Every structure is written in C-alpha cells, then in structure tokens.
Amino acid sequence: MAWCAPSDPRYMVESLEAPADGAYQIAMVRVPPELNLELFEWTSAQRRTTMPSIADVDAHHLGLRVSDIDAAVAHLSAVPGVELLGEVKQVPEGALGAGIRFGDLRSPWGLNLELVDRTHEASRPAPRP
Incomplete structure (x- = not known):
C-alpha cells in the first residue's frame, strides 16, 4: 500500500479538517454480503503519536459479531x-442478554476491538423486517 495525499492541500483542511500536509493509507475491507469498511492510517508532521484512552472524547472502538468467540x-x-x-x-x-459472550482486544496500532458472540443468548431479539 502506498501513501496517498490529495493534490490540493486545501481539500485536506476544508473538507476533512486535517493538516494541509496530511497523507493516508487506506484499506478497503468487504465483509459479505454487504458490509464495507474503510480503514485509514494518517500521517502528518502535526500527528499525535499517543493513542487516546477508551474514555477520551476522540477514542474509537470497533465491535464485531462472531459465531465462535473462542476461535476468534x-x-x-x-x-x-x-x-x-x-x-x-x-x-x-x-440479565438482559444472558448468555452473550464478549471479549476485548487491542490492535497493534491501539484500536480497541470488541468481539461479541450471541450464539448462546438466552432470549434473542426478533430479527428486523
């Protein structure tokens, strides 16, 4: 993957509120049948190098539903x-959601991940129409 930077630094500032020297790498992940994720890694001379705590305003968390949490x-x-x-x-x-199993992990770059396995939930909600 190569670093990408728009040719117009104004775009970075005006449209993304990113530093004018900002550049990024992007990975597109498709999870069938219809989930698409865009994962960005940014760089800039102004980039903060410490990750926010999970309780900070700018913290991020990605939750994923799995069918076998132990294997995942x-x-x-x-x-x-x-x-x-x-x-x-x-x-x-x-408790509400009895039987749901979940685990928390941290990625190598500091992103908090939560895995949720609802296969043994005592009373599962009705599927949405």
Missing part, C-alpha cells in the same frame, strides 16, 4: 501485537 480470540491473539484485554466474559443468567 485464539486467532487474533496469535497475531503479533494484538493484545487480549482480560478474559472472555459472559452476560450472567437472569
């Missing part, structure tokens, strides 16, 4: 730089 956590934990944050948890019996 095992796979992602084997990726260099991915950190499992605690153990896989389960919503207790009697």
Whole structure:
C-alpha cells in the first residue's frame, strides 16, 4: 500500500479538517454480503503519536459479531501485537442478554476491538423486517 495525499492541500483542511500536509493509507475491507469498511492510517508532521484512552472524547472502538468467540480470540491473539484485554466474559443468567459472550482486544496500532458472540443468548431479539 502506498501513501496517498490529495493534490490540493486545501481539500485536506476544508473538507476533512486535517493538516494541509496530511497523507493516508487506506484499506478497503468487504465483509459479505454487504458490509464495507474503510480503514485509514494518517500521517502528518502535526500527528499525535499517543493513542487516546477508551474514555477520551476522540477514542474509537470497533465491535464485531462472531459465531465462535473462542476461535476468534485464539486467532487474533496469535497475531503479533494484538493484545487480549482480560478474559472472555459472559452476560450472567437472569440479565438482559444472558448468555452473550464478549471479549476485548487491542490492535497493534491501539484500536480497541470488541468481539461479541450471541450464539448462546438466552432470549434473542426478533430479527428486523
């Protein structure tokens, strides 16, 4: 992947509120049947090099629904730089969403990820029409 920068620095400032010297790499991820994700990595002389805390105003979090959380956590934990944050948890019996299992990870670049497995949810909501 190569770094991309629009030919007009005004675009960066006016349309994206990014520094005029901003450049980015983009990865397009398609998850069938119809989910498309754009992942950007930005660079600039003004770029902050520390990630925000999950509780900060500008923090980011990506939640993904999986069908086998144990397999997903095992796979992602084997990726260099991915950190499992605690153990896989389960919503207790009697609580709303009982049976849902979830786990939190951090990507090598600091993005917080949440994996959610609803395959054993006690009372699943009705599908949307």
